[in-house]
Amino acid sequence: MSIYLFTDFGSGDLYVGQVKAVLHQYAPSAHVVDLLHEAPAFNVKVGAHLLAALAERIPAPSVTLAVVDPGVGSAREPIMVLADGKWFVGPDNGLLSVVLARAQAARVFPITWRPETAAASFHGRDLFAPVAGMLASGDFDAAQPEQKTGLDVNLGGDDLAEVIYIDHYGNALTGLRAGSVERDARVVTGAMRIGYARVFSEVADGEVFWYENSLGLVEIAANSANAAAKLSLRVGQPVAVETG
Amino acid sequence: MSIYLFTDFGSGDLYVGQVKAVLHQYAPSAHVVDLLHEAPAFNVKVGAHLLAALAERIPAPSVTLAVVDPGVGSAREPIMVLADGKWFVGPDNGLLSVVLARAQAARVFPITWRPETAAASFHGRDLFAPVAGMLASGDFDAAQPEQKTGLDVNLGGDDLAEVIYIDHYGNALTGLRAGSVERDARVVTGAMRIGYARVFSEVADGEVFWYENSLGLVEIAANSANAAAKLSLRVGQPVAVETG
Amino acid sequence: MSIYLFTDFGSGDLYVGQVKAVLHQYAPSAHVVDLLHEAPAFNVKVGAHLLAALAERIPAPSVTLAVVDPGVGSAREPIMVLADGKWFVGPDNGLLSVVLARAQAARVFPITWRPETAAASFHGRDLFAPVAGMLASGDFDAAQPEQKTGLDVNLGGDDLAEVIYIDHYGNALTGLRAGSVERDARVVTGAMRIGYARVFSEVADGEVFWYENSLGLVEIAANSANAAAKLSLRVGQPVAVETG
Numbered sequence: 001m002s003i004y005l006f007t008d009f010g011s012g013d014l015y016v017g018q019v020k021a022v023l024h025q026y027a028p029s030a031h032v033v034d035l036l037h038e039a040p041a042f043n044v045k046v047g048a049h050l051l052a053a054l055a056e057r058i059p060a061p062s063v064t065l066a067v068v069d070p071g072v073g074s075a076r077e078p079i080m081v082l083a084d085g086k087w088f089v090g091p092d093n094g095l096l097s098v099v100l101a102r103a104q105a106a107r108v109f110p111i112t113w114r115p116e117t118a119a120a121s122f123h124g125r126d127l128f129a130p131v132a133g134m135l136a137s138g139d140f141d142a143a144q145p146e147q148k149t150g151l152d153v154n155l156g157g158d159d160l161a162e163v164i165y166i167d168h169y170g171n172a173l174t175g176l177r178a179g180s181v182e183r184d185a186r187v188v189t190g191a192m193r194i195g196y197a198r199v200f201s202e203v204a205d206g207e208v209f210w211y212e213n214s215l216g217l218v219e220i221a222a223n224s225a226n227a228a229a230k231l232s233l234r235v236g237q238p239v240a241v242e243t244g
Numbered sequence: 245m246s247i248y249l250f251t252d253f254g255s256g257d258l259y260v261g262q263v264k265a266v267l268h269q270y271a272p273s274a275h276v277v278d279l280l281h282e283a284p285a286f287n288v289k290v291g292a293h294l295l296a297a298l299a300e301r302i303p304a305p306s307v308t309l310a311v312v313d314p315g316v317g318s319a320r321e322p323i324m325v326l327a328d329g330k331w332f333v334g335p336d337n338g339l340l341s342v343v344l345a346r347a348q349a350a351r352v353f354p355i356t357w358r359p360e361t362a363a364a365s366f367h368g369r370d371l372f373a374p375v376a377g378m379l380a381s382g383d384f385d386a387a388q389p390e391q392k393t394g395l396d397v398n399l400g401g402d403d404l405a406e407v408i409y410i411d412h413y414g415n416a417l418t419g420l421r422a423g424s425v426e427r428d429a430r431v432v433t434g435a436m437r438i439g440y441a442r443v444f445s446e447v448a449d450g451e452v453f454w455y456e457n458s459l460g461l462v463e464i465a466a467n468s469a470n471a472a473a474k475l476s477l478r479v480g481q482p483v484a485v486e487t488g
Numbered sequence: 489m490s491i492y493l494f495t496d497f498g499s500g501d502l503y504v505g506q507v508k509a510v511l512h513q514y515a516p517s518a519h520v521v522d523l524l525h526e527a528p529a530f531n532v533k534v535g536a537h538l539l540a541a542l543a544e545r546i547p548a549p550s551v552t553l554a555v556v557d558p559g560v561g562s563a564r565e566p567i568m569v570l571a572d573g574k575w576f577v578g579p580d581n582g583l584l585s586v587v588l589a590r591a592q593a594a595r596v597f598p599i600t601w602r603p604e605t606a607a608a609s610f611h612g613r614d615l616f617a618p619v620a621g622m623l624a625s626g627d628f629d630a631a632q633p634e635q636k637t638g639l640d641v642n643l644g645g646d647d648l649a650e651v652i653y654i655d656h657y658g659n660a661l662t663g664l665r666a667g668s669v670e671r672d673a674r675v676v677t678g679a680m681r682i683g684y685a686r687v688f689s690e691v692a693d694g695e696v697f698w699y700e701n702s703l704g705l706v707e708i709a710a711n712s713a714n715a716a717a718k719l720s721l722r723v724g725q726p727v728a729v730e731t732g
Contacts, residue, residue, distance in 0.1 A: 002268060004261070010656035011256030012499030014538075017492070017523035018545050018702075024490060024519050025547060031268050035261035041657055042712040050258075057262050059269060070712050073687030120687040122702035168254035169285055199317030199364040214262075214366035224286040224314050246512060248505070255500030275512050279505035294502075301506050303513060412498035413529055443561030443608040458506075458610035468530040468558050 001136040002031040004064040006051050007124065011037040015122070019065070019129045026133020035064070039165075040235045042070040044094045046164040048155050049175040051088075052098035053215040060085035065124070065132040068095050073120035077152060078111040078127055080135070089132045091123070094153040101157030108148040113140075163189070163220075163237045170226025172233045173219050178212035181241055187218060188240045192231055194220055206230075245380040246275040248308040250295050251368065255281040259366070263309070263373045270377020279308070283409075284479045286314040288338045290408040292399050293419040295332075296342035297459040304329030309368070309376040312339050317364040321396060322355040322371055324379070333376045335367070338397040345401030352392040357384075407433070407464075407481045414470025416477045417463050422456035425485055431462060432484045436475055438464055450474075489624040490519040492552040494539050495612065499525040503610070507553070507617045514621025523552070527653075528723045530558040532582045534652040536643050537663040539576075540586035541703040548573030553612070553620040556583050561608035565640060566599040566615055568623070577620045579611070582641040589645030596636040601628075651677070651708075651725045658714025660721045661707050666700035669729055675706060676728045680719055682708055694718075 003023055009015035016037055023032055035054055039047045047068040058064060069076075069091045081088040081096045083103035088096050089111070100106050111131055118126035134140035160175025167173070174187075186193040187210040197209035206225040213219035218239070221227050228234075247267055253259035260281055267276055279298055283291045291312035302308060313320075313335045325332040325340045327347035332340050333355070344350050355375055362370035378384035404419025411417070418431075430437040431454040441453035450469040457463035462483075465471050472478075491511055497503035504525055511520055523542055527535045535556035546552060557564075557579045569576040569584045571591035576584050577599070588594050599619055606614035622628035648663025655661070662675075674681040675698040685697035694713040701707035706727075709715050716722075 002265075004265070012526045013656050014524040014526075014542065014653070015655075017521050018542070020521045021490075021492070021523075021545060021547060024521065028519075031272075033261050033264045033268065035265075036258040038256045038258075054258065054262070057265060059265065071689050074689035119702035121699070125702065165258070167259075168257050201315050201318035211365070214363035214369065246509075248509070275516075277505050277508045277512065279509075280502040282500045282502075298502065298506070301509060303509060409502070411503075412501050445559050445562035455609070458607035458613065 002033060002059070002062050003027065003132055003136050004033050004035050004058050004062060005037065006035045006039065006054065006064060007037050007067045008039040008041045008047065009037045009067070009124065015124065018122075018125045022125055022129040023133045026130055026139070027136040030133070030136040039068050042068070043235065044068050044070070045155060045160065046162065046175070046235055048095050048098040049160045049164050050173070051095065052102055053217055055083070055086065055099050057215070058086055063087040063089065063132045063136045065128055066090035066095055067124040067128060069093065069123065072123050078123065078131070079148070079151070080109045080111055080131065082107045082109070087135050089128050089135065092152045094155045097151050097153060097155045098157055100151065101154070108151060110146055110148055112146070161239050163233055163235050163239060166228045166233060166235060170228040171213075171219055171221040172228050173213060173215070173217050174239050176218040176239065176241065177216055178218045179216060181218055182243055185241050185243045187220060188242050189220065189231065189233065189237060193242065200224070246277060246303070246306050247271065247376055247380050248277050248279045248302050248306060249281065250279045250283065250298065250308060251281050251311045252283040252285045252291065253281045253311070253368065259368065262366075262369045266369055266373040267377045270374055270383070271380040274377070274380040283312050286312070287479065288312050288314070289399060289404065290406065290419070290479055292339050292342040293404045293408050294417070295339065296346055297461055299327070299330065299332075299343050301459070302330055307331040307333065307376050307380045309372055310334035310339055311368040311372060313337065313367065316367050322367065322375075323392070323395070324353045324355055324375065326351045326353070331379050333372050333379065336396045338399045341395050341397060341399045342401055344395065345398070352395060354390055354392055356390070405483050407477055407479050407483060410472045410477060410479060414472040415457075415463055415465040416472050417457060417459070417461050418483050420462040420483065420485065421460055422462045423460060425462055426487055429485050429487045431464060432486050433464065433475065433477065433481060437486065444468070490521060490547070490550050491515065491620055491624050492521050492523050492546050492550060493525065494523045494527065494542065494552060495525050495555045496527040496529045496535065497525045497555070497612065503612065506613045510613055510617040511621045514618055514627070515624040518621070518624040527556050530556070531723065532556050532558070533643060533648065534650065534663070534723055536583050536586040537648045537652045538661070539583065540590055541705055543571070543574065543576075543587050545703070546574055551575040551577065551620045551624045553616055554578035554583055555612040555616060557581065557611065560611050566611065566619070567636070567639070568597045568599055568619065570595045570597070575623050577616050577623065580640045582643045585639050585642045586645055588639065589642070596639060598634055598636055600634070649727050651721055651723050651727060654716045654721060654723060658716040659701075659707055659709040660716050661701065661703070661705050662727050664706040664727065664729065665704055666706045667704060669706055670731055673729050673731045675708060676730050677708065677719065677721065677725060681730065688712070
């Protein structure tokens with residue numbers, strides 16, 4: 001079973017490798033795929049919406065290790081969510097709650113397994129990675145009796161009218177799902193009103209537009225140019241949809 | 245068969261993982277190697293020369309997924325190139341043309357396979373990755389009748405007298421192959437005339453020189469220092485060779 | 489046997505993929521794990537201390553390819569170190585010496601194998617990767633007669649009272665092992681005296697503290713904020729411990 005990683009650990013930093021060393025010990029034959037390690041640091045809310053959008057592209061069955069965890073070492077609980085045949089392992093701080101709310105069928109389990117020793121600051125390596133590895137290799141008894149009835153922190157499944165991520169091209173992903181946005185609507189952010197185009201090559205070089213991106217989200221982009229720099233966009237910035 | 249990735253998707257961004265999720269579905273037993281995801285964004289010309297230099301290090305048989313594709317969603321065609329026993333999958337926008345022009349033996353095929361659904365902005369995930377995965381796993385009938393006689397966009401196999409990449413040390417790779425450059429030649433860029441050294445440790449700390457890099461290209465470097473910052477070098481900047 | 493990579497090659501740059509292409513040829517069934525490719529460039533001393541801290545998390549048996557090698561192409565020798573059941577392959581420039589000095593049991597071997605052709609600037613790909621691959625696949629006769637009695641460059645096993653790495657959150661790792669530092673001690677750097685906290689969530693948002701990080705090192709951090717930016721910390725900056 002493949003293991004997918006979604007974290008704010010930094011793709012070039014020294015944390016992901018330590019997690020993978022543990023995963024390979026617990027699940028030697030599993031593929032491990034880095035979905036994203038540049039989730040905005042410390043920002044659980046936008047992380048939860050990014051994860052929910054990416055989760056639709058994750059095959060089932062699978063295990064996803066999801067860690068944006070500024071409260072590591074505090075009292076927040078470790079949990080497993082089984083959503084539409086896909087396992088998600090992470091902290092009960094809201095990060096898994098958008099996935100859960102949007103799932104057709106989902107269950108929540110507390111993680112009661114504990115390592116012999118764990119660094120207070122790195123549950124990703126010492127707690128979540130072993131559990132993800134055990135799930136992926138089938139060594140873990142997931143049918144634990146104490147299934148939880150809900151999450152401690154629940155952000156709900158609604159869209160988030162904010163910029164949730166800015167990619168290295170300078171495209172700004174929002175937490176708005178494009179399926180419910182009319183193509184003649186404008187996306188408004190700050191003083192800018194932005195019109196729709198189907199794809200980059202349909203507008204002039206440097207022109208800003210919004211489109212339905214490959215995750216199904218409203219995204220603000222510019223053709224062969226950096227939209228975020230042009231418009232001074234930042235993660236967490238509000239966006240609105242204006243129709244008529 | 246191993247799959248090599250060469251893109252401008254950003255090594256830390258959320259695109260590579262989505263591509264790998266698809267590759268693992270189509271070719272579960274293939275090694276997937278990230279050659280480069282920081283190819284200069286939107287710049288097909290320098291990407292084509294970088295890819296051609298790297299391609300000489302790729303073992304055969306293999307499949308390389310190559311995507312620098314600012315025109316994704318427009319009319320440019322998807323193609324496969326078989327060059328000296330190595331498959332290359334990508335857009336017919338010039339990116340594969342330097343590899344093709346320098347190959348001893350090469351053939352070009354149109355990609356006629358189409359996915360049931362594809363995001364207009366992410367053919368790397370929805371079209372090129374499935375094809376690369378099928379090639380790597382042997383599931384794809386490459387001997388298609390409609391072999392193409394050439395490319396729509398052809399940059400040719402000649403050297404490119406420009407900076408084509410600046411690495412994180414600040415070394416500036418050029419599109420000039422060093423085999424044909426005399427060791428007593430100077431490399432000229434802007435107002436600078438730069439002399440040759442065999443290797444970093446042969447010049448003083450901070451000193452700028454050119455050398456034949458590990459890909460066989462003329463590279464402008466400095467010992468334990470950032471040459472690109474010292475000389476304000478940028479991708480696309482012209483370079484010349486001065487002899488005598 | 490798994491292969492771990494520790495280099496200053498840059499996680500997004502075009503060097504790691506070339507190394508992996510070679511590793512897969514020599515050890516097709518080995519897992520390859522990127523521990524860190526953002527070791528501070530050209531800085532062997534802090535690299536040696538980072539590697540020693542990470543090495544405690546590497547399982548045995550294993551092979552680690554370690555390259556921070558500003559003197560590549562000069563006379564420094566290639567070596568293999570077997571430390572507590574783990575192989576380390578790299579240059580004899582001090583990089584492996586802290587691992588060696590702290591090992592319970594260790595031996596040093598010269599690398600006498602030479603490739604037919606090698607780029608003077610990329611022994612990581614042309615010399616160290618083949619040797620690491622051969623070790624991992626068991627094809628290499630490690631019991632070479634000419635076991636070395638020591639290293640040419642030896643930094644010793646003592647702590648390093650410097651900032652050795654700054655992660656992407658802005659946390660500053662030091663070369664001080666926290667086990668021997670009293671919890672009521674202050675860590676002093678520049679004009680700042682920094683008190684202890686067990687974990688991030690025990691201090692207020694933005695507050696700076698030191699703690700024992702997940703590698704067992706003294707680390708200067710701030711809760712949900714960038715400590716290095718707040719305190720203008722840099723790799724190589726001296727730190728001291730003040731007690732009483």
